[in-house]
Amino acid sequence: MPKSEPGTAWRDLPAGLRAEARRAGRAGVLPADPAVQDAMIARHHAWLRRGKWLSGLVLVPVPVVLATTSLTGGPGQHWTDLAVTLALLVFGAVVMGTEVAGARWARIAAPARVAAALRDTRGAVPTSARQAGIGSPFIGLLLPAVPVVYLYLMIDSVLMERELQAEVAPGEPFDWGAVRGWAVVWAVTLLVPALISLVQVYRLQPFDRGPAARVDESGVWIRRLRVTVPWTEVVGLHAVGPGRRDGMGLAVQVRDPDRIVALSTYPPRLRRYLLWGLRGGNPWIVVDDRLLREPADGLLAAALAYQATHPPVAEPAAQGGWGWW
Incomplete structure (x- = not known):
């Protein structure tokens, strides 16, 4: 054809x-x-x-x-x-x-x-993929937007309370108690997205166009986890994770998720929050295409070539029909 x-x-x-x-x-x-x-x-x-x-x-x-x-x-x-x-x-x-x-x-x-x-004919050669930078993920823009939105909501709340008081009690001094209540409401409402955005900015550094992942002789280095998964810990490779909610790109199945958490260079107190998926026993790590400037096809080809030269120490567990590695 x-x-x-x-x-x-x-x-x-x-x-x-x-x-x-x-x-x-x-x-x-x-x-x-x-x-x-x-x-x-x-x-x-x-x-x-x-x-x-x-x-x-x-x-x-x-x-x-x-x-x-x-x-x-x-x-x-x-x-x-x-x-x-x-x-x-x-x-x-x-x-x-x-x-x-x-x-x-x-x-x-x-x-x-x-x-x-x-x-792919390139074989086992060091390969890296860059982060998308400002193009994605846009969650990095949420953090500076929070104070702007908060200020807008507070100004709008003050104007609304002034108009309401002018109708109900004209001539009375302005009551700032209701405004303080709105300040608490908007702070609580924006706190959750602000914290989520802060964690994502810390992990992904979305404005940095440096490498997001690298495959070489030492293993698979993943920036957002700050860890290099050694080939002795890799038991599966695919283009998507096994679950519908998993990402797409370079999917790596690890032998011992707890060991990968221990290898991370994040401060120990932060690992439980930033690597919560692995701490929960999920053996799959996905370098998502959507967070990269180019598709992860090159990463996948290099990873498969390196894995072929680094056979697993022991037979991997049953993969449930996933045979593409």
Whole structure:
């Protein structure tokens, strides 16, 4: 079958062949035709680009909403608020739908990605992947946005209380008690996202475009965990984690999650919070494509090549049908 351009390869395939490839991917079976495999990988890359492009628009509605609710008024205000709310709902649905569809396709294309990595001719050579930087994850922008939103909410609360008091008790001194109550409410409401954002910024350093992961002779180094997983601890490699909530990219199954936690260079007091998944006994670590500037295909190819030269010390446990490593 002649190979089409990567951007249109999947669309160029006959509908029946596409349906068959989807069924095979859902069953974890590799399509026999390499051209179909390449088309599935190209479509996965297209999903990644689309998801990152949409994530870049996540913060665009925020100043629009603030400007709309602050500068408009009058009898038609409720219609403006309704339109803004509907627009945000539609935008959120599009972003969420793209994320869900991309994650589903990543699982379908996973066998093809592993097969392509096994065919890679570069072999066991040191390979790294860079972080996405400002492009993603945008959660890094949440932290500086918290004080701005808090200030806006407080100003809005003061104005609302002034208008209410002017109607109920005109001429009376302004009661700051209600404002202090609003200050507590907004502080508690914003505290949780602020703490989550702080942890993510500390772990991912999203504004740094340095390496996020590296594969070499010593093992798999993962920046967000601050740990190098030695090859003696690697018992499985795949393009997605086994669970539907797991990420997509370079998925590493480790022999002893507690040992990986102990190897981390995070301060001991922080490991229980920053590596909570491994502390819970989950043996899978995923270097997610969405946090990288380029897909993790090169990492996966290098990891498979290095693993072939570093056989496991003992037979791994049963993998539940996951055979692509």
